Amino acid sequence: MSLQTASATWEDLVEEPLSAVIEARPTLKYLFFGGKGGVGKTVLAGAAALGLARRGRRVLLVSTNPVHSLSGLLDQDVFGRVTPVRGGEGLCALEIDTRETIERSKREIKEKIDWFLKYAEIRTRADAFVESATMNPAFEESAMFESMIDVIFRGEYEVYVFDTAPTANARRLLGMSAVYSMWVQKMVQSREEARSLRRLLSYSKQEEADPLLDYLLHFRDRIAAAKRLLTDTGLTAFFFVTLPEALPIAVVRRFISWFQDFGIPIGGVIVNGVIDRAMVPDTAPPFVLNRIAAQETYREEIRRTFPGMVRAVIPLFETEVRGVPMLERVARVLFAPGAGP
Numbered sequence: 001m002s003l004q005t006a007s008a009t010w011e012d013l014v015e016e017p018l019s020a021v022i023e024a025r026p027t028l029k030y031l032f033f034g035g036k037g038g039v040g041k042t043v044l045a046g047a048a049a050l051g052l053a054r055r056g057r058r059v060l061l062v063s064t065n066p067v068h069s070l071s072g073l074l075d076q077d078v079f080g081r082v083t084p085v086r087g088g089e090g091l092c093a094l095e096i097d098t099r100e101t102i103e104r105s106k107r108e109i110k111e112k113i114d115w116f117l118k119y120a121e122i123r124t125r126a127d128a129f130v131e132s133a134t135m136n137p138a139f140e141e142s143a144m145f146e147s148m149i150d151v152i153f154r155g156e157y158e159v160y161v162f163d164t165a166p167t168a169n170a171r172r173l174l175g176m177s178a179v180y181s182m183w184v185q186k187m188v189q190s191r192e193e194a195r196s197l198r199r200l201l202s203y204s205k206q207e208e209a210d211p212l213l214d215y216l217l218h219f220r221d222r223i224a225a226a227k228r229l230l231t232d233t234g235l236t237a238f239f240f241v242t243l244p245e246a247l248p249i250a251v252v253r254r255f256i257s258w259f260q261d262f263g264i265p266i267g268g269v270i271v272n273g274v275i276d277r278a279m280v281p282d283t284a285p286p287f288v289l290n291r292i293a294a295q296e297t298y299r300e301e302i303r304r305t306f307p308g309m310v311r312a313v314i315p316l317f318e319t320e321v322r323g324v325p326m327l328e329r330v331a332r333v334l335f336a337p338g339a340g341p
Helices: 018-024 041-054 070-074 098-119 127-134 138-154 167-201 211-230 246-262 286-305 324-334
Strands: 030-034 059-063 091-095 159-163 236-242 266-274 310-315
Touching: 018 266, 018 310, 030 041, 041 059, 041 070, 041 091, 041 159, 041 236, 041 266, 041 324, 059 138, 070 091, 098 138, 098 211, 138 159, 138 211, 167 211, 236 246, 246 266, 246 286, 266 286, 310 324
Parallel strands: 030 159, 030 236, 059 091, 059 159, 236 266, 266 310
Antiparallel strands: none
16 A cells, blocks of 8 residues: 655645744634544643743643643643743643632632622521532632632743643633623622612611622623733634544534634644655555544644644654653654644
């Protein structure tokens, strides 16, 4: 079976490589990597973070994926605390631990509900309401979003690279700012109406403290600030990682459309796991030759589906990508001018 039939090459897909995107947007500060599960998001986020650190930037690599694999990639424990990466000068890493955020949120919610029940003269305990609110499956995603914007607002690094959950979760995570804004706006309106009515019915015209309203106003401002950052094309870019296979390509195509609906800037597409044809003789086993032929077919689909959006093509390496030396190899390809294998 001969593979010397296609005139197009993988390099042809890359019209604007990642290095050119970074140079053209020097203010870029928040880089997100997402895609279908198992396509190499953590590896590409790690390589991008290392590559930027090698260019003299102070970089924090953050995993917001509840199923963390950053510690495994870096071969050191980065769970729950910002940790300097061994061999990666200028690079720190963090796997966000949502447990502390969840417990803090539970305490805050309980305090607000306790106050509200007393304010409304309702004789019941807040515990049942707190349990009901925090048992919601979205509560952990909400806590993750809170932790993520905590990291962003501290502003201690020049660049933040996020290894996100599989894209469906990432979309909800990033889109949560829009949902929060609508919810908080309605809550603020209701609280202001209730406070106004209580003032009218009261003999005392003295202004009463309203910690629940204060909390909602602070939360609304915080979410609005997060939304401004996440939709600023000068600061934020979301990169999608795909394999040259039908399902990951379809997932990326669908999610690019969804992210555009949220106004989240798309940085481009990284094609991962490409078998380097130059390394394989025509006498290789049919299994290998068939996989190469299939990938070349999907190369054409990628060209049609993501015109002008491919930033790099990463080869399938001969060994597992783990540890800084292997990440260095990936980073060299990721930031190469031609950005292809």
